[in-house]
Amino acid sequence: MNKPLNGLLIGCGFFSRNHLHGWSDVEGAEIGAVCDLDPARAEAYAKEYSIPEFHVDASILKSGAFDFVDICTTMDTHEDLVALAVEAGVPVIVQKPFAPDIETCRRIQANAEAAGVRVMLHENFRFQNVFRRLRDILDSGEIGETTFARLSWRNDIDVYTNQPYLTKTKRFMIMDVGIHMIDLARFLMGNADAVTCLNQSVKEGIAGEDAATMLLRHDNAATSIIDVSYASHRTPSLFPQTLGEIEGRLGTVQILQGEVLRIHSNRTTRDEKVEDDGRSWTSEPWIQIQDSVPKTQQHFIDALRSGQAFETSAEDSLQTYSLAEAAYQSADTGKLIEISSLEEVD
Ligand SMILES: NC(=O)c1ccc[n+]([C@@H]2O[C@H](COP(=O)([O-])OP(=O)(O)OC[C@H]3O[C@@H](n4cnc5c(N)ncnc54)[C@H](O)[C@@H]3O)[C@@H](O)[C@H]2O)c1
Structure with a gap:
């Protein structure tokens, strides 16, 4: 039996409790x-979670002493913290967002890659x-080649109380x-090479957008519409559900409320309710x-041990963050942004 890998967790804030x-x-x-x-936070978390x-x-x-580091701090700190881990030769799992802009993401990735x-x-x-x-259903071929997706996240959860920094974040939603959602679109539909986007600031007094509507063009000419909002008032609240649908040449899968997938294929319709794992916490x-969260962490550890690629490696994620960068450029200019035009900036 292999000894457990020993990790350092950096950032004892709101989300790291889940980590x-x-x-x-x-x-x-x-x-x-x-x-x-903050020493008081570090001490309190160590005590609460029985960390030595x-x-x-x-x-x-x-x-x-450490075999890996889990960085759970906000994006502005990631470049320095990942660089420190790279200098120490310690593998990293780092929270999203990777960094505030694509140039910083690229620098972080290149530095890590150069050091191996x-x-x-x-x-x-x-x-x-x-x-x-849903990925398994697509892989089964039941709905055929994908042609269209809509991924929708709309709710009015009060994110500002637990994460007050979000009111001041210029690139927010x-x-x-x-x-x-961009990562999900890539996971379900494959890579995309162009984006258009409109942003909205609905809530007063925040620095960035709290709603965005994106249109992605995928490599096989399929399209995805992604709409996200923290300013959508509904009862009951839909937080934290992603709803939508994926259409294929042979059928459609709807992502319905309550983690229900409705599969239409071969002129039949069936519902599958997908359960989360039961966890005490x-x-x-x-x-x-x-x-x-533990499923993401397990993938990191399994891939670290086996040497297999991470699904969301820094290198792969550059494509996700290029699409986000393109969305901001599109919102600023009112134009469709080709991802290749971002690459030419280098
Ligand atoms: N994946 C998800 O579902 C999800 C959900 C919520 C938040 N997040 C992400 O998690 C990250 C953390 O968010 P949060 O709300 O917990 O932030 P937070 O501000 O509550 O906590 C961050 C902590 O990191 C500490 N910190 C900052 N720089 C440090 C450094 N150099 N060394 C040591 N400690 C340092 C701060 O003191 C703070 O305690 C964000 O990037 C956020 O987007 C992800």
Whole structure:
């Protein structure tokens, strides 16, 4: 039996509670220390989650004690923290958003690649059970080659109380939730090479957009519409569900409320209710998201051990973040942005 890999978790804030719970459900890994700039937070999280050590300085990564690092801080800190891990030769799983713009994402990725240090984005939506099942249905060929997708995330959850920095984030909605949807669109529909986008700031007093509508052109000429909003008032709230549909040449799969997939093929229709795994620490309304965290972490550990590619490696994720960059450029210019035009900027 292999010894569990020993990890350092950096960032003891709002979302890292889910990471710490998640790691306790992962096979083959454990968190040996937590780190936060705020010593009281680091100490409190170490105590609450029975972690042996806490630190305030991330350069503890250079101690040689860690087999991996889990970075759960906001995007503005990722370049420096990943660079530190790269210098220490420690593999990284880093939360989305990767970085505020594509140039920074590219620098982080190139630096890690040059040093041969593996980096994966913690992109958990594609690891939700409902989307793994949907991927299986697409792979079965039941609805044929995909031609159209609509992925819709609309709710009015109060993100601002738990994550006050979001009110000041200039690139807000596309980076916060749109990035999950772009990754899902790529996971389900394949790569895309052009984007148009319109952004809206509905809530008053925030620095960025809180709603965005994107249109992606995929490599096989299929299209995806992605719409995301934190300003959509409905009862009951749809948070944290992604709804929509995928059409193929032979049928359609609808993604309905309550993690139900409705499959139309061969002139028949059937519903499949997809269940989340039961975990002692998950709670409404977050279950669907929380449940996907240990699945994302397990993929990281399994791929680290086996040497297989990460589904959302830093390199692969450059395509996701290029599409987000193109969406912002499109919203600014009112034009369709070809991804190839971003590459020419280098
Ligand atoms: N995947 C998801 O479903 C999901 C959901 C929510 C948040 N997130 C992401 O998680 C990330 C963290 O968000 P959050 O709301 O928990 O942030 P937060 O501000 O609550 O916590 C971040 C913590 O990191 C610490 N920190 C910052 N720089 C540090 C450094 N150099 N060394 C040590 N500690 C440092 C801060 O002191 C803070 O305690 C964000 O990128 C956010 O987008 C992801």
